[in-house]
Amino acid sequence: MAKQLHAQIDIQATPDRVWEVLTDFAAYPEWNPFITQARGTARVGERLTNRMQPVGGRGITFRPTVLEADPGRQLRWLGRMLTPGIFDGDHTFTIQQLGDGQVRLIQHEQFRGLLAPLMAKSLDRHTLPGFELMNQALKRRAEQRG
Numbered sequence: 001m002a003k004q005l006h007a008q009i010d011i012q013a014t015p016d017r018v019w020e021v022l023t024d025f026a027a028y029p030e031w032n033p034f035i036t037q038a039r040g041t042a043r044v045g046e047r048l049t050n051r052m053q054p055v056g057g058r059g060i061t062f063r064p065t066v067l068e069a070d071p072g073r074q075l076r077w078l079g080r081m082l083t084p085g086i087f088d089g090d091h092t093f094t095i096q097q098l099g100d101g102q103v104r105l106i107q108h109e110q111f112r113g114l115l116a117p118l119m120a121k122s123l124d125r126h127t128l129p130g131f132e133l134m135n136q137a138l139k140r141r142a143e144q145r146g
Contacts, residue, residue, distance in 0.1 A: 003111040003120045007131035010104050013142040015072035015095045018103055021142045022075060022093055031141045034130035042069045048077060054126035055133065064091065087115040105138065107131045 011018055021027075025038035025048070032038075033053070040048035046066045053059045064079035067090075074094050081087035091109040098104055109131075111123065 003116045003123055005109045005111075005123060005128045005131060006106070007128060007135055008104055008106040009132075009135040009139050010098065010102055011139045011142050012102050014101065015097055015103050018095050018105055018138070018142050019072045019075075021138055022095075022105075023069075023071075031137050032134055033137055034134035040066075042066060042075055044069055050079075052130070055129040057122070057126035064089075068092075081113075081115065085113050087111065087113040087119065105135060107135060 021031075023042040025040060025042075028035055028038045034055075035050050036053050036059070037051035038048060039050075040046050044066055047063050048066065049061065049063050051059060051061050062079045062081075064077035066075070066077050068074055068076035072095060074092060076090070076092040079089045079091065089109050089111050091107070094106040094108070096104040096106065109127075111119065
């Protein structure tokens, strides 16, 4: 059984600007309330080190592998708990051009593995609100000028 989470937001910025904010991992502590620290490079095959603070939950550090990094369009990574098949999260950030200097940022994650059904309520309660907070914070930062 898989569990999916989805959150999106429209941003008055270019795809390149949203990509710049999304992939400037060193700046995450300055603005990101959900992934409060991130290290690594948005390059296929790279391992990131991310510190996540779910809303009302305990913070965890995870080390996903970048599966796709298409500047201005999509960033995708796969995180695993312990070993494949226990609890795997395939996370995608998609940047869609809407026109008139506006884009839509979509966060989507599909969770699979033995623990996915047991974690479903916690993901809805703690992780999805984190996606939404991150989207709002990314919007504020991307729309800042100068």
